[in-house]
Structures are given as structure tokens and as C-alpha cells.
Amino acid sequence: MEKVERNLIEPIGDVNFDRPKLEFAKGIMKFQSGLETFFIKKGYLLLIIGFLLGRALILAKLTPFCLPFFAAVYFIRRDKAPLALVGLVAGAATLSITNTVSAFGMAFLFLFTFRIAKKWLKHELRALPFFVFFTLLGGGLLKTFILTKNMTLYDGMMAGVEASLGFILTLIFIQSIPLLSFSKRRQSLKTEEIVCLIIMLASVMTGTIGWSVYDLSVEHIMSRYLVLLFAFVAGATVGSTVGVVTGLIFSLANVTSFYHMSLLAFAGLLGGLLKEGRKIGVAAGLFIATLLMGMYGEESANLLKTVLETAVAIFLFLLTPQALSTRLAKHIPGTAEYAAEQQQYMRKMRDVTAQRVAQFSNVFQALSKSFSSYDEPSEWEEEEKDRELDYFLSNVTGKTCQSCFKKDHCWARNFDTTYAYMENIMSDLDENNGALSPRLSREWEKYCTRSKKVTEVIQQELTFFYANQKLKKQVQESRRLVADQLRGVSEVMGDFAKEIQRERENHHKQEDLILEALQDFGIHIEQVEIYSLEQRNVDIDMTIPYCQGHGECEKLIAPMLSDILGETIVVNSEECSTYPNGFCHVTFRSAKAFTVDTGVAHAAKGGGFISGDSYSTIELGCGKFAIAISDGMGNGERAHIESKETLQLLQKILQSGIKEKVAIKSVNSVLSLRTTDEIFSTLDLAMIDLQNAGGEFLKIGSSPSFIKRGNKVLKIQASNLPMGIIQEFEVDVVSEQLKAEDLLIMMSDGIFEGPKHVENFDLWMKRKISELKTNDPQDVADLIMEEVIRSRSGSIEDDMTVVVAKIKHNTPKWASIPVHSIRQKAN
Template sequence: MLKAKTGHISFTTAALDPTKAVAKQLVYFTVALLCSRGLVFGKYAPFGVAAVAAFPYSGIWSVVLGSTAGYLMPSSASVPVHYIAAVLAAAAIRWTLNDLVKLKMHPVFAPAAAFLPVFCTGMAIVFVNGSASATVAMYMAEALLAGGMAYFFARTSKLIGSGRTVGTLNAQEIACAALSVGVVLLSLSNLTIGPVSLGRVLAIVAILFAARYGGVSGGSVAGIASGIVFSLSTTGLNYLSGAYALGGMMAGVFSPVGRLASVVAFIFSNAVASLQVGNQEAVIGGLYEVMIATIFYMLLPQKIGAPLIGMFSHADDTSRSDGLRRSVIMKLDYAAKALGSVSESVEEVSKKLYTACAPDINGVYKKTIEDVCCSCGLKVYCWERNYSDSMNAFNDLTEKLKVKGKIDRTDFNAQFATHCSRLPMVLDSVNSNYNEFMIRDAADSRAQQVRNMVSDQFVTTSNMLEDMAAELELYEQFDFAAAQKVGEVLRGAGILPIDVSCRTDRFNRMSIEIITAQLDGVRLNKAELTAEISRVCSRKFQQPCISTVKGKCRLQISERPLYRVQAGCAQHSFGNRQICGDSWDTFSDGNGRQIAIISDGMGTGGRAAVDGAMACGILSRLVKAGIGFDASLKIVNSALMVKSGDESLATIDLAALDLFNGNLEFMKAGAPISILRKSGRAVVIDAPSLPIGILNEINFTKSSDSLLKDDLLVLLSDGALAAGDDWICESVEKWNGQIPQELAEEIVTQAIARRTDGHDDDITVLVMKVRENE
């Protein structure tokens, strides 16, 4: 058998192991057949259609065949052709829409693909037979059950396909899996020996195992799920919903005492719940089932249930979380240092290679000598008797080539020009070889620049890891109870959280980080969500900072700080064009800081607008994602340098205001002055620096200050400063309005009117006023 030796060839599972592929299809067929045999309300069987709508598409035809076979087998199901038609319709829907990836991955797709066929075929029977309203209601209930179970089947199928261990499942995922298993067991409820049902015996065994290894949570979830499913099967068994739920909970309560205590607790609880049933035969049958199931459970080895360990338990172990935090910090810090050393090694080797392999202009002359002089009859005279003179004649050409880029006859000394019989050929050869030399030198210089950029990326990554380690170091404790409450709030708002982290720092300030799936189609009311999170956590939070990357959404929320910011921005485009070369943004980073950014693309018009928007947009996204300012700047700088072969330059003016204490940090890269108004006096902040997109090595020039209530911060692009800054300081000091937008517009208007050099430029003015939170 041939084996692939590279990672570029892949084979499907079927190609590698046909037996496993066939077995997988048989499993789909069997499970679908069982689902189609499960009855609710005595004569309705919607679960086979739900299986067709929800099971993985790779087994769709096996599922269709299994469900169809189940409906064709004799049963108490009413009008089997109704279900067969619904199966085919559900399969047609999935086959038709399978290429629409975003649609088929939507959580509503599987329920809709099950509900619509069951509902439509049911209504067709109603119209043909003229059924009563009660029958219409039952068909509607059947369709709703099909849609609901399709959702549970779809969630369970994804869990199985993900390969996750049971200990990583959350409560919702466990409930979906329990209900799915319950439906499969429901199909076995009709396999009876006297009053004893095989399906219900297996359900009791499953409840006891869940209670043994999952405690109260496991027993309750399994009991409720089994009770709901089996209580819907036929009339006269409604007591099972209470009996199984109560029995599962009590079995979980006594599970720490031992298996026998757990079994006894289940038996008595089930018996108490059964007393409400008037049908003595049903009660006796149920007691027989409990007795058989408990004996079977006691005879099974304990290790059979070992995979369930950790499925329902998520302990709040503070000491363990603190140890984990320290471990993560140490690993991040060590990884940062390792990447820094890799960068140094790459740079050192790169320099050595460049020194050893860089093109040499002497190669131009050697190539000419080999091509022209070696076949000349005067070779002995020029290169044996007068080697030094001939070599000096070539060496004297170097400066002339660098200045003019080529040579002619007059550039050789008179002696060489007089004696050389092949001077025209020498001239052509030198000029041709020098052009090749320049091309290779330019390519090597560009390659060296790329190598330097790669080396810088190691340093940037190292800095990012150090920033993350420093951020984690500030957090003293993780609040798991608060995280659970926040998760419930999100689910109530229609948002499915992937992960929620609530952390408090050494100053007892809580910050919340939430990762969810992309919020497509979800109308997020930030104010209501923030108010509800504040209520359940008993703290006051500010609205979240939201960023989206590759299908995942990150919400960063911090406690409400002492201050808040009111901002206003005004712009003027060069020549009153629609496109402005300046870009700006202001946002809360979710950690209690208000960030303001202005980026000025060099020049005017579309090219400047692209550079400015690119610099501002990437920087904003990185900061929102929690990456440090210095690392973000290096990433933006690299992006501008590799954007195209042409030079791309932009300035960055960034201000970060800590809303808890008023500390203000300025970070400038080629940006002009900024102006503060503190206690009514204007202060100019200047920090000369280079713009980004020029050099590999780029850093912010930083300064710091502080603001209090009613102080102002004014960020400007250089277009506003053509007539100086004195008048701007005066305008800022005299302004006594309440809306920063008005001051921004006033400065832009005055900047245009005061310019007297006959030129125009893009102008951006961003004004922020500090206010106290009420």
C-alpha cells in the first residue's frame, strides 16, 4: 500500500477505511429508524423527520432510508404516508440549500426544515379529511415537537462531531444530549414484556448513572429529560415526568453515600410520585421497571460510568484558578523572552548572510574580462604584463558608474583607451553587467528589508505576549459565580456565549470579557444589556466595547468609572472633495480608558484617505482586541510598508484617558501638537516624531498629563495649524459652551478662513470634554 509522504495529500475517511465509513452509515440508518419509531400522544411520530432535518449531511441518505423504513414498519402511527412525505420534503430542503453555508449553519435552519414539512403534510390531511379543530391543534403540536427536537438533534450532532470530552460540556449542551438520547430510548418503549418497557428500563439506568457521577445536577437533568420524553408517549403515563425528575434529584442527593443509597432514594421517590396515578396497572408496571432497572444497575461494573465523571460538575476552585493564572503568566512571559531571542538570532544570521552574499561591483569587471578580454589577442599584454594598469582602469570606473549609471569611451584613461582593440565591446559589456548588478542589488536590499521586517514581527509578537502577561498580572481573582450570572443574562438576550470571564484586579475593579459567536441578526441593546449585567453583579458597569474577528465577537466591559467623555469631531476635505485624507476614531477600550485616534495620510485625496483609514482602522481594531499600543503600532507600520510597492506614509495621534483617575497618555508618530485646557488655561503638548510606513523601527513618542472635570482635550491634524496655534489656544480658553462638537466646527471654520497662502489641506479637529458620571 502506498503512503503519502507529504502533507499536501489528504484522503477521506472512506478512502482510508471503508469499513468504518460503512459502519458510520449503518449507525445513521439505525438511529434514524429508532427515532421514527418513537410515538408521542399515542399515534404521532415526528422524530424521524427531525432526524432527517438535523443529522449530518454526510449521512443524509442513510438517515432518509432509516426513517422511511421505520415509518413503513407496522406501528400505531397515524397516516404513515404523511411522515414519509415529510421525510422526503425535509431531505429535498437540505439537498437544495446545502451550498448556502451561512444559512445551513444557522440555529433555526434544522428546526425550520423539520417543522415546515410536518406542518404542511399534516394540514393537507386536515383539508382532505375535514378534521376537527382538536386534530388541527394536535398536528400543530406535532410539527412544533419536530422542530424542537431537530434543534436538539443538531446541537447533539455537532457535539459528537467536535470530539469534545464530556467534562467540557455546559448545562445547555448536556440538556440537548439528554433529550436526544431520551427520544432514541422512547422508540424502545413499545418493546414490552408484559407491563415492563425496555425503553423505560434503560432510561432509569441512565438516570441512576447520571445521578451517581453528576450528583444533584446530573440526576435532575437526566430525570427531567427522560420524564418529559416518556410522559408524552401515551396517555396514562403522565406521572413519569414527576417520578423520574424527583427520583433523579434524590438519587443525586444521596449519591455521595454510595450506589445502594442512591438506588433506594430513587425507588422511594419514584413510588411517592406514583401515588397520584389512579391506574393501578400502570403503577405496578412502573414499579417492576424500577426494580429491574435498579438490579441491572447494581450488577453493572462501576467503571462503565467513568466517562460521565466531570460532565455535570464545574467546581469553583479559587486556589486552582489562581495557580492556573500564575502558570499562564509564566508561560506567556517565557514565550515572550524566547521569541525575543529568536528575533536576535534571525537578525544576526541575516546580517552575516547579507555580508557574505551581497553583490559586489568587482563582479561587473570580472564578467567583462571573462566575456571580452579572455578571447582577445592582446590578453597577455593587458593582463599579464600590465595587470595593475588595466585593473586600475576598470576600478576608476566605479564612481562614474554610480553617478551616471553608465560609461562611455571618455571615462577610460587615455592609455587604456588607446591600446584596447575591443573598447566598444568592453563598454557594452560593462554597461550591461552594471545594469544587472543594480537590479540584483535592489532585489537583495528589498530581501534584506523583508528579513528585517520578519525579525521585527518576532519582536512585536514578543511584546504582545509581554503585554498580555502584564495584564493578567493585574488580575487578582476570577469570579466564577458572576460569570455564570452574566452568561444567563446573555442567553436571555438571545446571545449564545462561548466563554465568559469576570475578573477583579487589586483595586477590586471588575472587568468582564465575553466571547460569543458573531452577532448576526441579533439586535443588541447595549444600554439594557449593561443595566442587566450591573444588576446581577451588584456593580455599575459602562457599556461594552465590541470587536469582531473571524466569526467571533468579543465584548469587553468594565465598571463604570469616575469620569465620562463627551466628544465632537469636525472635518474639512481638500478642495471640498467627498474623500478626506484624515481618519479618526474614539471609543472605550472596555478597561476603563477612552481612546482617541487621528491618522493623517500623507498628501490629499484618495491615496491619502486609504493610508489614513487603513492606519486608523487597523490600530483601532487591535486596541479593541486588547493588544498593547506599542505592539499595535508596529503591526500597523508593517501593514503600510507591505501594502504596495509605493511609499505609504501616515501619522498617528493617539490619546488614552483613564476614566477612573483622569490620567492621560499621549502617543504620537509624526503627529502635530495637541492642546489641553486645564483649569481654564490652554497647554500645548508637542512630541516630535516620525510618521509610520518609512522605517522598520518605529516607536511612539510619549508624554503624560492628567485631566479633571470640565477639562478639554483637542487633537488636530496638521491642516488646522497652517496659521499657527496661538489663535487655537485662545479659542479653546475662551470657549464656554457645553457641546464639544460646536468647538470642533468653530476651529475648522477659523482654520479655513485664516489660511492666507492660497493652499488647501485636509483638516480634522477632535474635541473631548471630561465630565463626571452621575
């Protein structure tokens, strides 16, 4: 706690000291924001790119970049198309007047034809490359004819090549321009988008061909800088790709630059392999590639010039701010920055989801408090009872005393006496089932001239009064039940919100240690992901190569993890590969301290196929095991449906995480409200904690259960009405600590009350259970069923169900395997 406070207090004392740094950082951010606004939002970056593409040549003659770039900008950012056109025309003007007129004329011809044909186009994006193709083809042929007054096959072929390049470049620019046009792009770049971006950047750099500074070629410097940047950001794969693509584009623009493709590709590969050395390592890769290609390549005579160009590119690369490379890396899959960006996004989504779930939890909690507030005793309850009594007497006097000549005598002069008499009559009629006691009757006749009339009216009004009281009580009970249900839902949602918000702990060190220990043992592990190392709640996922069904996860990996973590670890789930070269995904979890084996025997009345009894064994996700038996009223299909639906509803509510009491009350509420028929169900529920073998038993109108512990037989019984009779009832929970090798025997009333000519069913059942010579759950269930049927001479008078559960210590199948190396490294 002191450390946390110190970390919080120390920065406050250094505010004045760090103020210049903060001001400088703010200035840098403001400057970057201004640059983004100027170049990206206002579109002046398109002007610069257009200028360079207007100068770019292919085969020292063709200019296929102008029209595809203008068409792509016109389609994507139509408001910035004039800026792009100005840049293209200005760039073409640096070459010749012919190129200037050609660039402007091609753009005008494209706009003219595209705007006319736009009315009949359904998919403009699909048609755009074809418009560029035919515009370049027609414009190129027209340009050649105007300049030479002659048309040869060579001129037609060159026009076709230029148009084909324009077709391809249009598709490339359509994908790459959005990457340069928007300042905030959260999506990751696809491989095709990365290649398109590289082609566009290389095409732009061809516009610098012929530029030199102190006899150093600008295009060589910029191309090597581009390779350095991408090799540093994305590694050898992308770096070599950038080198090949950039070198190819430069080779098409200038045939003498063909050897640069080999240099750039080698530099990208070598720099990406040395990426772990940060910028120095990537720069060393380019320098080594330059020396090797310069000494043994075609440019050995100009080695010094090539080295100087590389040195300038390295200098520019070292000056590149870390923010630029980090920002670029966030959009390229496979980089650490991209993974961190995705993790941050997922964390944000998790926090938003947890916040919304917590808000819903608060809403349900508030609703629960709103409903339960009416059940709390308050001062106005007594006033409300007095007011109801006043209304009751007002109704009586309105039908009797209002027309009586002694009204003033009784109510004006002797109000308290008259009120007390009527109150006594009311309570007397209630206690004597509508009959008035002789003494009170005589006194009332002496006091009131209309005694019989008043008594009859009181009897009539009492019927309505108590009906109203009963209705209010039912409403209050329903309100209390709704409050409990809302509170249970609120608790579940609150726990769920906390579970969502619980960030996965950083277990990278433990993952590496486990991975190293298993690999040292000779087991190849592809990936280890640790989600929890909490005691008795370990959760580890692994990806391993296909093991050909040898079961090494259960036999080797789980025992080694048991020794490493100090508790028993077992295979929770395993998804094996369907082909030999694939991978298997395995989940390891903490083993439970106890397990439960069950056996069931059941029979329908008269040997039929449909039984009114239903049973279920449910392993809940919270480390508990539930056993339930439900007996629908009567026999046959209707009773079977009632008992089955009771268990299905209970199972879904329990699996949602709601407490047992609230779950049973919810089921009872549904059963009591969904039908007016007198169809009821019993429920016998046992919840067993698999960590400590603690048992909780909830019996709703069900038969007793028995626990066989050695030679002792314990009885478990609770008294509750069957479900569906009343809307509100208190659930009695009986707790019992179970032990290993205990047998839990649960049965329906067909088994418990089945023996014929037996006066005490408890003693008979205890004796039969104590006489059992086997501890196998299924054998015990079959023997008890057989004894009951034999006592009835083979007849089955009622539906019968018996479920037997045996509690056992969870002994792992495989012993732990000691791993010493990981213990030494951990220490």
C-alpha cells in the same frame, strides 16, 4: 512549590503499596471490557432482549413485540438479525408452539415482501413501519383463519390492534436499539429517545411476567429497580416518567397490575425529590411509596410481599456500581455528569484549538526568523561585496582588456596595480557624478593604452551595478518588513493561544456569595457567571428578570459589585427582554480610570462635499483609545478614498492586536506596493492608555499636535515622510504623559498652514489655543476652524480637519453601595 513537589513525590513511594489495588482495578476494567465485547459488540444482548420480547404479551393474548424488534434490528444491524430472530423464536417457544410458528412465519413473510419491494423504495426507513403493520395485519388474519376456519369482527379488530401496536413499536425500537447497540455514544439523549428507551426496557421486562423467586414477582422487582435507577440518575421528572410508562406497559400486559402504575409513578417522583440523599434517599422514596400504596391501595392484603419485593429492588439498586449510573447520567441533559462531560469536551476542543493556533504562531515565528536572518551581519557579507566587485571588473575587462595587446603586462605582471586603478576610477566616478578627476585621468592615460574606452565602459557598468545594488537593498528592506509583519502576527496568535488555553477559574464560591448578597438586598438574580476577577479586568455575566426599564443594573447591581470587588464596576452591555416575563442578560466590566471626549470640525476645499481628509476615533479592546487623521495627497474624491482606506486598514490591523509600529509599517507597505501612481497619505495617530493616560504619538508626514494643559501649550512633532513614498522607514514614536483635563488638539495641514500672512505657524497656533476660554472639545474644534477661515477672509483653500480630545477622570455615575454580609462571610 514544596507542596507541589510533595504531591508529586508521595505517590511514587506508595507504588508497591497500591500495586494490588491497581491490579484489581485493571482486572475490573478488563472484565467490563469483556462484558461489553460479548454483549454489545458481538450482539448477544440482542439475543437476550429478543428472548424476553418473544415472551411478552399484551392483554394476555397479543404478541406485537416480535416483528417490530426483528425489523428494527434487521434495518439497523443486519448482521445481528439472525441472533435476534433466534432469541425471539426461543422466547415464543416458552409460550406455545403456535406462537413459535407465528413469530418465525411473520419474520419470514416480512423478509420476503421487504426484499421484493426494496427495489422500488426510495426511503426504506419511512416504509419500514408500514411493512410491519401490513405484515402483522395479514399474518394475524391468516393465523386466525387457519386455526379457527372462521373470521369474526372481533378477530379482525384484534389483528388491527396488534398491527397498530407493531407500527408504533417499530418507530420506538428504531430509536432505542442504537442506544443499546453501541458502547461509546457521545451525543446527549433527547426526551423522545429517553421515553423510547424506557418503553423498550419496560417491554423487555414484560417478558418476565409469571416468573417468581421465593414467591416474589420478578417483574415487580425489575420495574421498581428501573424506577430507582432513573430517579437516582435524572431526578423527579424522569423518575416519575419512567414510573408512569413502565406501569402502563405492565398494565397492558396484565390488567391485574394496573395499581402498579400508581406505585411506580409515585415512587419515581418521591425518589427523584429525595435524590440529594444519594442512593439512601432514593431508596427511602420507593419504600415510603410502597408503604403508602400498600396500606391504602388495593394490595393491602399482600403488604408483606410488596415490601419484600421493594426490599429486593433496593438491594439490587444498592449493589449497582457507581460507574453504571455515572455513565448513564452523562447522556441525560440536566445532570451534573452531563454538564461535566460537556465541559470536558469543550475543554478538549479548546486545548486542540489553542494547540493549532500555537502551531501557526510557531510557523509565523519561524518564517519571521527566516526572513530576518538575512539582515543580520555575517562574515560572508564582506566576501560578497568583494565578489560583486570582481564580477564588475570582469565585465569591464571582458569588453576592453581581452582584445588588448598589453593584457599580459597589465593583468599577469601588474595585477594589483591595475586592479587598484580600476577600483579608484570606479569610486571617483561615483563621487563626481560620472566625471573623472584630472589627476587620476592623467595617471590612467599614462598607464593604459585604452584609457578612454575603459573609462566609458566603467561608467556604463556602474549604472547597472548601482541599479543592482538598489534592487538588492529594496529586496532586503521588503524582507525586513515582511519579517516584522510575520513577527507581529506570530505574537498576536501566541497571545490568542494563551488566552484560549487559560481555563476559566472556578469561581463557584464567589458566584454564590454575590448571588446571596444581591438576593438579601431584595434583587432577584437568575444566574451569575464570573469569568475573571483580575484587578482592572473584571468580567461578570448576569441573567436577571425583566426590570421594566427601571435601570436597576446600572443603579443597584453595578454599585454593589463595586463595593464587593473594591473597584468601580460598570455595565458594559445589556440585552433587555422584549416581553415582560423574559430575562435580561447583562455584562459587567471594570471601569477605565480615564475617559476621552472628542470634538471634530472639518471642511472640504472650496466648501465642497468631499474632503481629502479622513479621521477616526477607535476604542480598542485592550484598554486603549486611538485617534487618527489621514490626509490624502491633493483634494477631491481620489484623495478622500486614499485617506479613508488608510484609516480603515489601520483600524482593522490595530483591532487585531498588532503593535502600532508594525501596523503603520504594514499600511505603508500596502500603500507603496498596490499602485504605481504617486498617491501618498499622511497619518497622525495618537494612542491613549485609558488606565494611566499615557499617550504615544506616531506622525507620518503630518502636522504637529498640541496639548493644552491649563495655561501651557505643548507641541508634539515628529519627522517622517508621508506613507507610500518608500517601502521602508523608521517610525518615530513620541511619548507624552497626559493628565486629566488636558486637551489634545490634532489637525491636518489645512488647519496648521491655513492662516494667511503668518510667518510662524507654530506661534500663531499656540497663541490661539492659549487664548481659548472654553474646555469643551467640540467648541474648541469649532473655534480653531473659525479662526483659520477668518484669516483667509472666509475662503477655504485646502481640506481642513481638526480633532480635539479631552482627557477626564472616569467618575462613576452612581456611588458604590456597601454590602456588609458578603464581607463577613468571605472572611
